[in-house]
Amino acid sequence: MTALQRFTGRTVILTGAASGIGQATVVRLVAEGATVIGVDTNETGLCETVTRANAGAGAGGSARYLSGSVAEESTAQRVVADVLATEGKLDVLVNLAGILRSEATTSTTLELFRQLLDVNLVGTFLFCREALPALVATRGNIVNAASTSSLFGHPYMAAYAASKGGVFALTRTLAWEYLKQGVRVNAVAPGGIATPMTAAQGESMGRLDLSLFGHLSRPDGVFGKPEHVAGVVAMLASDDGAHMTGEVVKIDGGVHN
Numbered sequence: 001m002t003a004l005q006r007f008t009g010r011t012v013i014l015t016g017a018a019s020g021i022g023q024a025t026v027v028r029l030v031a032e033g034a035t036v037i038g039v040d041t042n043e044t045g046l047c048e049t050v051t052r053a054n055a056g057a058g059a060g061g062s063a064r065y066l067s068g069s070v071a072e073e074s075t076a077q078r079v080v081a082d083v084l085a086t087e088g089k090l091d092v093l094v095n096l097a098g099i100l101r102s103e104a105t106t107s108t109t110l111e112l113f114r115q116l117l118d119v120n121l122v123g124t125f126l127f128c129r130e131a132l133p134a135l136v137a138t139r140g141n142i143v144n145a146a147s148t149s150s151l152f153g154h155p156y157m158a159a160y161a162a163s164k165g166g167v168f169a170l171t172r173t174l175a176w177e178y179l180k181q182g183v184r185v186n187a188v189a190p191g192g193i194a195t196p197m198t199a200a201q202g203e204s205m206g207r208l209d210l211s212l213f214g215h216l217s218r219p220d221g222v223f224g225k226p227e228h229v230a231g232v233v234a235m236l237a238s239d240d241g242a243h244m245t246g247e248v249v250k251i252d253g254g255v256h257n
């Protein structure tokens with residue numbers, strides 16, 4: 001367990017809490033004393049996250065969950081209202097819910113394109129919009145999940161990269177818009193982190209031209225761990241990130257240097 005206790009007394013909403021980077025980040029923030037309300041569609045995973053996080057909770061730290069899809073407008077409204085009613089305030093919003101499908105552009109249906117935008121970009125927008133008034137009140141902050149695909153483009157990820165490019169632009173726009181009101185807005189841009197998402201992507205790679213993926217993985221084959229991203233999210237969301245806003249921090253083991 002970490003010795004840092006940067007989140008004691010702080011309330012956090014974190015989407016995508018059931019798996020991978022989201023689960024590792026809930027565990028990290030609760031270990032540092034946060035009260036975290038995890039949101040996801042996967043209730044089994046949410047229960048696992050809450051059990052793991054509460055087992056390693058730091059002073060005052062705890063986790064609970066509210067299930068729902070971030071793509072539904074009512075989810076963000078319900079979650080923010082619930083948290084304000086029960087906790088009285090909101091200090092941090094972390095948007096990590098996301099989906100990835102790798103597909104050749106000419107095979108990408110309108111339905112698939114819209115689905116990725118709805119979850120990755122619209123879901124992030126809705127949670128930001130609903131949480132911002134409460135974050136203004138606490139001079140809180142937001143951390144979003146962009147991707148190396150939003151910075152560099154990735155083959156066969158037209159929908160995913162476009163959605164994450166939108167998250168990049170949304171992050172920088174909100175950082176400007178809320179600068180004077182004291183709300184910081186940053187993002188992480190992970191690449192090659194070993195999670196259920198990347199494992200599932202690996203299985204679909206067989207039918208794609210793998211030679212185009214040369215620059216997307218490290219020559220030594222090493223993947224990052226969800227905890228590597230969780231630590232950076234925690235830094236950005238804590239007072240250690242107090243002078244950072246509008247940043248999109250790349251966490252890819254040096255693949256895109």
Ligand SMILES: NC(=O)c1ccc[n+]([C@@H]2O[C@H](COP(=O)([O-])OP(=O)(O)OC[C@H]3O[C@@H](n4cnc5c(N)ncnc54)[C@H](O)[C@@H]3O)[C@@H](O)[C@H]2O)c1
Nearest residue numbers: 016018019020021069070097098145147190192193195197
């Ligand atoms: N793993 C990587 O290498 C990588 C790279 C770049 C960006 N990211 C981003 O990091 C975030 C976390 O990814 P991960 O690798 O941990 O993936 P993951 O699949 O392990 O976790 C994603 C979580 O989002 C949840 N989710 C999906 N659709 C949802 C919806 N409509 N409403 C609520 N929750 C929903 C899933 O149930 C899951 O728990 C994502 O936004 C992803 O795009 C990951």
